[in-house]
Amino acid sequence: MWLLTDSIYIGLIQAAPLILATMGFTLIYYLNGFINVTYAENITFGAYFASVFQTFLGFGFFVSIVPAVLLAGLFSVLTFVCVFRPAMARGVGPTEMIILSVGLSFFFRYGATLVFGNNPYFLENANPQYWTVLGKGITDTQVAALTLVAVVTIGLLFFIYRTRWGEMMRALANNRDLAEASGIDPARVSMLIWFIAGAAGGLAGIFFGVFALVTPLMGWNMILIIIMLSIVGGIGSVRGALIASVAAGILTAAITLVSQPLYAEIILLLVFIGVLRLRWKRA
Numbered sequence: 001m002w003l004l005t006d007s008i009y010i011g012l013i014q015a016a017p018l019i020l021a022t023m024g025f026t027l028i029y030y031l032n033g034f035i036n037v038t039y040a041e042n043i044t045f046g047a048y049f050a051s052v053f054q055t056f057l058g059f060g061f062f063v064s065i066v067p068a069v070l071l072a073g074l075f076s077v078l079t080f081v082c083v084f085r086p087a088m089a090r091g092v093g094p095t096e097m098i099i100l101s102v103g104l105s106f107f108f109r110y111g112a113t114l115v116f117g118n119n120p121y122f123l124e125n126a127n128p129q130y131w132t133v134l135g136k137g138i139t140d141t142q143v144a145a146l147t148l149v150a151v152v153t154i155g156l157l158f159f160i161y162r163t164r165w166g167e168m169m170r171a172l173a174n175n176r177d178l179a180e181a182s183g184i185d186p187a188r189v190s191m192l193i194w195f196i197a198g199a200a201g202g203l204a205g206i207f208f209g210v211f212a213l214v215t216p217l218m219g220w221n222m223i224l225i226i227i228m229l230s231i232v233g234g235i236g237s238v239r240g241a242l243i244a245s246v247a248a249g250i251l252t253a254a255i256t257l258v259s260q261p262l263y264a265e266i267i268l269l270l271v272f273i274g275v276l277r278l279r280w281k282r283a
Contacts, residue, residue: 007254009136015249016145021222021228022241024158024200030173030236031193032088035227038079039201041108045221046072046202047209048112051121061125062144065206073195079104080194084131085187105220105283112216120213123206131196144209151202156238158195159193169193228272 021043028036036143049068053059059067087100129140160166168189171179201219208218229248233240248268255264 003254003257006136006257009213010257011250011253012146012246013138013142014253015245016142016149016228017204017211018222018226018249019149019204019242019245020152020200020207021204022233022237022245023153023228024197024204024227026233026236026238026241027156027169027193027197027200029230031169032097033173034094036084036222037076037098037101038105038108039076039101039197039226040078040219040223041075041105041112042072042201042215043205043208043222044109044112044204044216045075045219047218048116048121048205049202050206050209051123051214054123055121060181061123061141061210065203065273068206069202072205073199076198076201078192080190081282103207106150108222109216116216118216120215121209123214125208139209141207148203152203152224153238153242154194155198156200156234160238164210165189165192173197225268228269232272232275277282 016110021039024038024042025036027194028039046068049071050061050064052065054061057064078127083100083104084097088096092100123137125141131138131140131143160169168179168184171182171184172186172189176186203221207223225248229244230241233242233244251271252261252264255267
């Protein structure tokens with residue numbers, strides 16, 4: 001029983017930033033139909049933005065979240081407007097778009113290394129509060145991560161399935177030509193989606209950073225699992241991304257509690273491969 005309760009508790013805390021990142025990545029994947037590897041740097045830059053506000057400007061951890069998330073969203077929009085939208089307008093295919101995103105990811109990663117260096121930055125809550133819930137300790141940072149995940153998830157589900165903007169996004173993703181013929185402005189909708197996705201990625205990066213360290217490779221080290229979770233959860237499915245991320249967090253925590261983290265990563269990869277094989281057979 002202890003293994004189950006500890007796995008759920010630890011898994012949910014570990015999965016909190018992963019859920020945010022996977023949902024943001026899924027939105028772009030669903031809307032534009034290509035794997036945006038540059039999203040890794042959106043995660044990294046979100047953490048660096050918060051570090052700058054905290055270290056150099058003296059903001060508190062929770063205060064630094066707001067401007068850092070907004071900048072991460074703007075960074076995402078800039079990559080779309082300056083690089084990806086012109087490429088799509090020229091008829092660049094999905095495979096070439098992936099290659100383009102990989103190149104852009106390297107550009108931003110080495111750019112971050114030039115600006116911030118290779119030494120890790122420390123993003124921390126200077127005065128953490130500790131509580132006990134159901135006999136288990138938890139900090140205010142962890143509570144904030146779980147709360148923001150819940151708020152963002154509910155907000156995204158409402159946005160996608162209950163608003164006009166969400167309807168326009170789904171229309172563009174399903175049939176772009178028909179959507180444009182119906183009077184939908186693809187540029188406005190796309191920029192809004194890229195901003196939301198970038199903000200979610202930046203927020204994920206902040207919590208990845210506060211739970212570990214902020215380095216230029218932080219987002220890059222997470223992008224593979226984010227891509228796999230998005231595919232397993234279903235392309236464009238925010239609910240699927242949520243379920244896949246939570247399941248991955250709990251499974252990884254359970255295996256780590258009885259073995260080693262390396263075994264957890266291997267087993268998680270095998271589970272992903274098994275799920276994809278079953279899905280392909282049914283298709």
